[in-house]
Amino acid sequence: MPRLHTRLGGVEVEAWTVPDDGEPVRARHALGLEPEPGRAAPGYRPFPLGAAWGEAWSTTWFRIRGTVEPGHAGPIDLVLDLGWFDHSVGGHCEGLVFTPDGTIVKGLHPRQSDIRLRGHGADLVEADGSFVLYVEAAANPLLLGLPPFVVTEHGEKGAQEPFEQFRLRRAEIAAFSPEIHALCCDLDVAGGLAAELSADEPRHWRLLRAIEEALDVYDEADAEASAGRARAILAPVLATPAHASAHRITAVGHAHMDTAWLWPLRETVRKLARTVSNALALLDADPGLVYTMSAAQHFSWLEEHYPELFARVRRYVEQGRFVPVGGMWVEADGVIPTGESMVRQLTYGKRYFLSRFGREPREMWLPDSFGYSGALPQMARRAGSRWFLTQKISWNDTTVFPHHSFWWEGIDGTRVFTHFPPAETYAAEVTARELHHAVATFKDKAIASHSLLPYGYGDGGGGPTREMAERLRRFADLEGAPRVISRTPAEFFEEAESELREAGALEPVYRGELYLELHRGTLTSQAAMKRHNRRCESLLRAAEYLSAAASALRGAPYPREDLDEIWRTVLLHQFHDILPGTSISWVHREARDTYQAVEERLHDLIKRAGAALGDEQAGGGLPPFTTPARPGAAPAVVEVADGEDGATVLDDGLLRVVVDGGGHVVSLLDLRGGREVVPPGRRLNELQLFRDEPVRWDAWDVDRHVLRHPRALDDVTSRRVVRSGPDAGVEVVRRTGASTITLTMWLRAGTGRFETECAVDWQERERLLKVAVPVRVLARTARFETQYGYVERPLVTNTATEEAMFEAAMHRYVHVDDGDFGLAIVNDTMYGADARADGDSTVVRLSLLRGARFPDPRADLGTHTFRWAVLPGADVPAAVEAAYAFNAPDLAGLPAPLVRLELLTGHALVDWVKQADDGSGDLVVRVYETRGGRASARLRCHEELGARAVVWETDLLERELGADEDLPVALGPAGERRPVGEARLDLGPFQVATLRIATHASLKEDVQ
Known part of the structure; x- marks a missing residue:
């Protein structure tokens, strides 16, 4: 339809490219309203139509002047084309339009290229017909185009690779025909x-x-x-009208916004302004539309950088039309963060929404994460959420998930109503094809008739358009299509959950983790992200515990503001394209620098807390902060002897290790029971290299065929015996290509632990490095640690679903046993592993490094360190406690435990101790059952607190538990307070309990 816009006249265009380091300036600086110190003053010069603008990642400000001649009654637009491709909305150049006084008008992208000057509620034209507008144009390079992946240097600021600049193709005044x-x-x-x-x-x-x-x-x-x-x-x-039995679809405006991906964090801030301003314009124009946005971090960025937009958002939130969803700080990765991190994603997110809008989202909203831990249902429910949404499982490469509306039951038995939008996209355009696909795909037609459709350009932003809104109106009640209605997600979830409950015995239930049969490489890509995240989580645990101890025992100020700021930074970097390693090099470079600064701050907080406590308090601590004592009967030193054919034998009376002349472990004998761990003819700690060239998703995927062709690294550059105090080991240096790998294998005297330190100078591209740990344990399943428990995964591949788990997520340990003998492998950095049965043995392979080339062509190049340890004879409680100790920072002078568990039955432990978030000074203690069974324990406090301590159970946000809550409680009736000395915990399988302990005198009356 060439007559949609009819040209009325041209405009005068001037441009100013932001100099210096190319980083954006504030709008008021570019508009000449408020100079920004240290930045060059804007100097606009005439800019001809068709000219090129902007090096990669630079910003050009356009000043556009024109005059609307009198005599035209209809709407008048300014139509621009900054040089867009007819695809990849949010994936290349974009713009944000301002009036001369700094008011934001709207965002620009390939599907939003006109600015309403006059008509339909708009009036940007002066009385004489003139207007002036400014456009902040971002020259973001197209990194994901056609074909989808190219190896490019443009993912880094200041890249020297030639860049074809965008061109201003169109700038004119035009009449719009409604x-x-x-x-x-x-x-x-x-x-x-x-x-x-x-x-x-x-x-x-x-x-x-x-x-x-x-x-x-x-x-x-x-x-x-x-x-x-x-x-x-x-x-x-x-x-x-539609048929009476037509499927019903709730359509919600949305723009799944990647917090970082093919652009840096700073660009996401601007993308939010562009997208939100467009969404607000649609809400202004159509009173029936509803828009959703997740991630408290995104609202916080708006509040900080675009307060006028945030004020408009707040007004629509009050009306229930701009709906905060998800309740998390960011849309985090669903499997890598530790349990406490996922708790904080929810608590920091929900508290932000409550503080700014007085509303608490009741759904977890994770449409695009790369798998979902089986602990999430419990965390969601204990944080006050009722529902869960994703659609990523529709990307499975092997099996089709059996449901779209169902009860998801976590590893502890908690259920949460879950919905997968059957249109199988989080960025729908409300087309007939999408609606037809939603109806045809929906798996639960026999008992359910509702589904959700999030529509609007996503990933890089853009959001809904007026064309999508027009389709929505036409599909509201139309024969041959489902009925489409615009309403809030909560309204959908209420009705869909109620409908499912009516199915009674037919209610579908899915138990365990939601394993994504794709993107398995995200568990290993960008190893530095994983190492820093694990380290920050461990340091945070120590810092919060010691700070709480210093405050409770010595009256030291609790560094709440510092810890909050650090937590928000760590949570931000757990976004599902940062922590998994799938962003451009710019993102990961900045992240590494940020993590380093965070770790330094945490070390400083730990030192300050230690100084406040003083050495006289030394004598205990929590399992994560101390190394288990070495058995008194163990020898004081590891004996070293020469074996056959140049082998080295290490022996401490508990374990005997034989390292052959080639630097491989050919025997690991548990002397306590006479059990040999290494299967005959196998080699423990064998480094294996694989060609790793994914068919499509480079940094994301490890394809199944890759693992079929390992190449053992046998070359030995050097080999020597090393000692450190009572411990002894063998250091082996290997080379492959331009890479050097140093393995130092330690027998730690008296610990029952065989430990390996691995230092890698990694220079490989499109290669995967694993270390194989074959163990003589005949098992059908292996236990991979996850948040607050473990996932039991098959070691055999009798079905397609079992085969598809060829690479899976672990946290700090993998455990196998045959009923008589158990063994754990603990680590301090890795998250990806594969484990398979091999005759009467099991082979576990830990994934160390990859060499993906997109979106970061230099991913993982450089030096890395890893540690893992084998614990023969370990059951699950021993594996858990060893994993805590193995990941704990080295600390001295710890206080006697503030809180501990005196176990009566089973096994549980204290996972976290901190001060309450409300500033009351109360202690908050998180405990959980570790074995997947049941546990009972007495709660014990430090002697300086016990006599005046009162405890009760709360939700994850540290609020009183509701009496009508259907979740199990550990302390008895919800809301009941009791002296700590009388508190008994009864925990179900993998049950998490949040305990609040008050020590101030005002609560003594409550006890009496």
């Missing part, structure tokens, strides 16, 4: 619907005939009037 636009939308819906209907259906042919007649009537020479006549022909077929 009637022709409406005809376009009518034809789009009618044609799209006809294409989805079978040729056997009368409706298909009636739509086609109406379209044909409408096109016959339309006359380019008399476009406006003939468009009206064509619409009149289409009106009857677009007014036929």
